[in-house]
Amino acid sequence: MRSVAFINEKGGTCKTTLCVNIGAALAQRGRRVLIVDLDTQGHAGKSLGLDVRGLRPTIQDLLTGPSVALAEVIRATAIPRLSVIPANKDLAAFPLMVAAEPDRAERLRQRLAPLAQEGWDFILLDAPPSLSLVTENAMLAASELVIPVALTYLALDGCAEVLGSLERLRAERGRAPEVTMVVPALYRRTQLADEILAKLRERFPTALARTLLGFSVKIDEAQSHGKTIFEYAPRSSGARALAALAEELLQRGSAAGALAG
Numbered sequence: 001m002r003s004v005a006f007i008n009e010k011g012g013t014c015k016t017t018l019c020v021n022i023g024a025a026l027a028q029r030g031r032r033v034l035i036v037d038l039d040t041q042g043h044a045g046k047s048l049g050l051d052v053r054g055l056r057p058t059i060q061d062l063l064t065g066p067s068v069a070l071a072e073v074i075r076a077t078a079i080p081r082l083s084v085i086p087a088n089k090d091l092a093a094f095p096l097m098v099a100a101e102p103d104r105a106e107r108l109r110q111r112l113a114p115l116a117q118e119g120w121d122f123i124l125l126d127a128p129p130s131l132s133l134v135t136e137n138a139m140l141a142a143s144e145l146v147i148p149v150a151l152t153y154l155a156l157d158g159c160a161e162v163l164g165s166l167e168r169l170r171a172e173r174g175r176a177p178e179v180t181m182v183v184p185a186l187y188r189r190t191q192l193a194d195e196i197l198a199k200l201r202e203r204f205p206t207a208l209a210r211t212l213l214g215f216s217v218k219i220d221e222a223q224s225h226g227k228t229i230f231e232y233a234p235r236s237s238g239a240r241a242l243a244a245l246a247e248e249l250l251q252r253g254s255a256a257g258a259l260a261g
Contacts, residue, residue: 005142010158011129025246045086049226
């Protein structure tokens with residue numbers, strides 16, 4: 001089982017878009033995939049057709065309620081072999097609720113550990129767009145990272161912040177996930193975008209994805225309908241790019257893919 005966190009400490013980088021649609025593409029390739037939404041906006045669940053407002057139980061209940069079972073929070077989607085653990089605004093209370101607990105940064109890893117015995121091929125973690133206790137939980141629960149980088153200066157800075165967080169984790173805990181893939185996103189053929197892309201190629205000579213994810217109105221439309229791009233516009237350029245990125249992820253990363261630690 002491979003556990004992959006989609007992380008950038010900057011919003012608007014296509015993190016949820018990649019997590020949900022790569023998950024769907026992997027499921028279409030016969031893999032059993034679970035997406036774990038770790039953002040209070042609940043966009044992963046919304047993108048898969050769930051009304052997450054007021055929904056219970058969610059990832060918040062799993063992280064804070066010792067009697068809540070995984071089976072209670074895992075929800076099937078319209079795509080065979082693809083399931084999701086949803087989130088909503090309730091998750092905002094998590095850091096305060098566990099602030100005094102010594103295992104507060106390990107809660108997600110502990111709660112997801114039984115999945116390794118349940119036949120899942122991929123656990124995809126959709127992390128929040130900022131450094132927080134939830135982000136730290138995602139990093140400690142993951143064996144691999146996918147870092148989406150919209151080709152703007154601020155998203156590049158967010159990528160650098162992720163790398164800094166990984167170094168701190170290694171120093172403090174002796175372990176951290178590996179960067180499996182860096183995905184250039186929202187590409188437009190401009191001088192600035194090409195300059196940032198060149199910086200990424202220099203910094204990540206092997207991890208940089210071969211596929212660029214460009215601007216796609218069809219992807220936005222699909223999300224507004226609570227559908228993946230493969231349900232909404234399977235022949236679009238966005239669908240082709242996301243399918244190619246899923247194929248790249250299959251070819252990369254740890255073969256064992258066990259939960260970190």
